[in-house]
Amino acid sequence: MQSLNLGILAHVDAGKTSLTERLLFAAGVIDKIGRVDDGSTQTDSLALERQRGITIKAAVVSFAIGDLVVNLIDTPGHPDFIAEVERTLGVLDGAVLVVSAVEGVQAQTRILMRTLRRLHLPAVIFVNKIDRSGASPDRVLAQIAARLTPAVTAMGAVTDPGTRSAAFRPFGPSDAAHLAGLADVLTRRDDDLLAAYVEDQQALPYTRLRAELAAQTGRALAYPAYFGSAVTGSGVDALMAGLAEFLPAAAGDAAAPAAGTVFKVERELSGEKVAYVRMFAGTLRAREPVPYGNGADAKITALSVLSGSSPVQSTAVTAGQIARVCGLPEVQIGDTIGPAAVAARQHLFAPPTLETLVVPATAADRPALHAALTQLAEQDPLINLRQDDIRRELQVSLYGEVQKEVIQATLAAEFGLQVEFQESTTICIERVLASGAAVERMDGGGNPFRATVGLRIEPGAAGAGLAFRLAVELGSMPLAFIKAVEETARETLRQGLYGWEVIDCVVTLTHTGFVPPPPYGWSKWSSSAGDFRNLTPLVLMSALRQAGTVVCEPVSGFRLEVPADCLPPVLTILGRLRAALQAPDVEGDSCVVAGEIPSGQLDSLQQHLPGLTRGEGTLESQFSRYQPVRGTSPARPRTDHNPLDRHEYLLRVQRGLGSR
Ligand SMILES: Nc1nc2c(ncn2[C@@H]2O[C@H](COP(=O)(O)OP(=O)(O)OP(=O)(O)O)[C@@H](O)[C@H]2O)c(=O)[nH]1
Numbered sequence: 001m002q003s004l005n006l007g008i009l010a011h012v013d014a015g016k017t018s019l020t021e022r023l024l025f026a027a028g029v030i031d032k033i034g035r036v037d038d039g040s041t042q043t044d045s046l047a048l049e050r051q052r053g054i055t056i057k058a059a060v061v062s063f064a065i066g067d068l069v070v071n072l073i074d075t076p077g078h079p080d081f082i083a084e085v086e087r088t089l090g091v092l093d094g095a096v097l098v099v100s101a102v103e104g105v106q107a108q109t110r111i112l113m114r115t116l117r118r119l120h121l122p123a124v125i126f127v128n129k130i131d132r133s134g135a136s137p138d139r140v141l142a143q144i145a146a147r148l149t150p151a152v153t154a155m156g157a158v159t160d161p162g163t164r165s166a167a168f169r170p171f172g173p174s175d176a177a178h179l180a181g182l183a184d185v186l187t188r189r190d191d192d193l194l195a196a197y198v199e200d201q202q203a204l205p206y207t208r209l210r211a212e213l214a215a216q217t218g219r220a221l222a223y224p225a226y227f228g229s230a231v232t233g234s235g236v237d238a239l240m241a242g243l244a245e246f247l248p249a250a251a252g253d254a255a256a257p258a259a260g261t262v263f264k265v266e267r268e269l270s271g272e273k274v275a276y277v278r279m280f281a282g283t284l285r286a287r288e289p290v291p292y293g294n295g296a297d298a299k300i301t302a303l304s305v306l307s308g309s310s311p312v313q314s315t316a317v318t319a320g321q322i323a324r325v326c327g328l329p330e331v332q333i334g335d336t337i338g339p340a341a342v343a344a345r346q347h348l349f350a351p352p353t354l355e356t357l358v359v360p361a362t363a364a365d366r367p368a369l370h371a372a373l374t375q376l377a378e379q380d381p382l383i384n385l386r387q388d389d390i391r392r393e394l395q396v397s398l399y400g401e402v403q404k405e406v407i408q409a410t411l412a413a414e415f416g417l418q419v420e421f422q423e424s425t426t427i428c429i430e431r432v433l434a435s436g437a438a439v440e441r442m443d444g445g446g447n448p449f450r451a452t453v454g455l456r457i458e459p460g461a462a463g464a465g466l467a468f469r470l471a472v473e474l475g476s477m478p479l480a481f482i483k484a485v486e487e488t489a490r491e492t493l494r495q496g497l498y499g500w501e502v503i504d505c506v507v508t509l510t511h512t513g514f515v516p517p518p519p520y521g522w523s524k525w526s527s528s529a530g531d532f533r534n535l536t537p538l539v540l541m542s543a544l545r546q547a548g549t550v551v552c553e554p555v556s557g558f559r560l561e562v563p564a565d566c567l568p569p570v571l572t573i574l575g576r577l578r579a580a581l582q583a584p585d586v587e588g589d590s591c592v593v594a595g596e597i598p599s600g601q602l603d604s605l606q607q608h609l610p611g612l613t614r615g616e617g618t619l620e621s622q623f624s625r626y627q628p629v630r631g632t633s634p635a636r637p638r639t640d641h642n643p644l645d646r647h648e649y650l651l652r653v654q655r656g657l658g659s660r
């Protein structure tokens with residue numbers, strides 16, 4: 001039995017959830033079709049999704065096409081929930097990219113297609129809503145070829161578009177235009193096929209072209225396009241057949257050591273955590289221990305696979321399948337499961353660029369709010385919950401205002417907590433300007449810890465993250481102490497001289513010293529990892545102060561398409577929002593303006609756009625880099641992660657030690 005792990009991706013409202021429902025119906029899993037507008041679909045199952053009619057969390061359902069088991073992941077289309085899409089992309093064998101036959105290719109569609117291509121993830125395109133008034137399948141196909149990929153090939157034609165009776169007619173071997181189009185796309189990537197085609201077009205049998213299309217689709221070189229309607233069901237059977245024919249089933253050796261990735265974490269009503277794991281290799285077995293996350297072992301207490309949207313108990317789940325795993329208490333999204341770790345995936349989309357303070361209605365709710373946000377952060381690590389230990393304020397990272405409303409509603413509905421959010425602010429970072437070094441010696445005055453630590457900090461390459469290096473012998477000190485220095489250095493640099501995270505730097509351990517335990521047993525006079533944890537922030541911040549940092553804000557590349565006569569006011573707004581522009585490109589009565597803009601200004605640009613462009617302007621943007629902030633500095637007050645004041649820091653550590 002083979003599996004296909006399939007994601008449905010698209011811009012908001014393209015019809016992903018409705019199509020999922022249709023596929024479940026066509027596969028015989030449900031006998032009544034739910035509707036997004038009635039809040040009755042299988043995958044929009046959260047109360048908030050049903051109320052709002054949008055998808056917020058990725059949801060998995062399973063159905064069969066013949067003997068192929070399809071695990072389908074319905075994803076949200078709203079850009080505020082792009083993190084859900086990112087988590088999903090890492091576990092897919094293929095995707096259906098949905099485009100609306102009315103709205104056509106949107107900014108989000110282009111971002112998703114770019115990502116699919118970057119990952120070499122095979123995809124089939126489905127042009128949905130052919131029944132809706134205004135549907136124009138030909139125009140949208142041309143848009144796809146021009147703006148998404150020239151390697152698209154239509155698998156059929158639409159009759160009566162824009163009406164309830166719109167229907168999809170699959171092409172066959174006697175459709176000459178189809179054969180020519182297919183050959184045109186396929187011969188671009190296959191010289192043998194091209195030679196055969198030039199020699200004698202008639203000699204290439206249709207079955208050969210279909211097989212070649214499957215091969216090239218499987219290598220993400222070609223994209224078959226289907227047309228249909230999730231509401232009337234037209235074209236959905238053809239799409240299903242196309243999924244089985246053109247997308248490659250999961251591969252993986254069930255006998256190899258287990259390797260899986262957690263892409264979703266949920267809590268049952270009982271509070272127990274359930275991890276959704278895509279198995280890439282090996283086998284998971286119920287009631288057997290398995291290493292996960294940072295290497296801790298836990299016993300799997302219950303294991304299931306999905307049938308439709310319901311879990312079915314299973315004793316073993318093998319490579320290629322998706323498992324629901326209970327019994328991993330500390331599990332988080334992105335964890336690897338099993339001894340054969342799968343390489344960590346780099347981020348595909350921009351990180352959140354906004355953050356906001358979450359304020360409980362009554363101060364007494366603060367501990368409960370912390371606990372609730374910690375639970376939400378398990379399901380969505382990018383909200384990156386932080387507590388300022390001096391002011392006790394709680395802060396979360398965000399993609400946008402809709403995500404804020406969703407967090408607020410979730411806290412009210414699931415945890416009974418009323419909260420207010422302060423206005424969102426841009427998340428900046430700090431870059432190290434030069435090299436700085438500091439040493440605190442055990443025998444030096446004023447060092448109350450049984451540890452010597454010397455550290456140097458220098459700028460690193462953009463995008464390289466934090467590198468920790470040793471300029472001392474690895475054996476000069478117990479590994480646990482070196483690890484304690486490294487971990488604490490990483491923790492300390494979450495807030496630099498101005499309170500922002502310090503990124504892209506190299507930290508080198510230059511001096512070490514410790515008091516070894518006596519030959520037999522342990523002495524309270526010997527060094528502990530705690531001594532190194534307490535001393536490291538002091539040394540590192542001193543080195544950092546010497547090096548200096550600059551606060552940088554996120555900047556996004558953007559592409560704005562507006563009617564040419566609306567250009568002057570749009571340029572005025574762009575200037576006010578500090579955008580750097582390339583020369584506008586006028587094409588007929590439409591004009592494209594591209595450039596860079598501080599990411600924090602995007603929301604404002606988006607809000608002005610409809611008024612300035614009669615609602616016709618479209619904005620596409622993507623995080624590109626960080627640049628030094630000009631003008632007023634958004635520096636933050638320091639916190640206890642930022643021990644600039646030696647005396648104050650030591651007092652606090654003493655107090656901390658005293659309470660242990
Ligand atoms: N006429 C018509 N309406 C459709 C079709 N597919 C979806 N819709 C409607 O479009 C709206 C959005 O559909 P959804 O299925 O929620 O879209 P989605 O892509 O899942 O939306 P998000 O998950 O929020 O991004 C709903 O009102 C659907 O009823 C279709 O084929 N034809």
Ligand SMILES: [Mg+2]
Nearest residue numbers: 016017054055
């Ligand atoms: Mg949806």
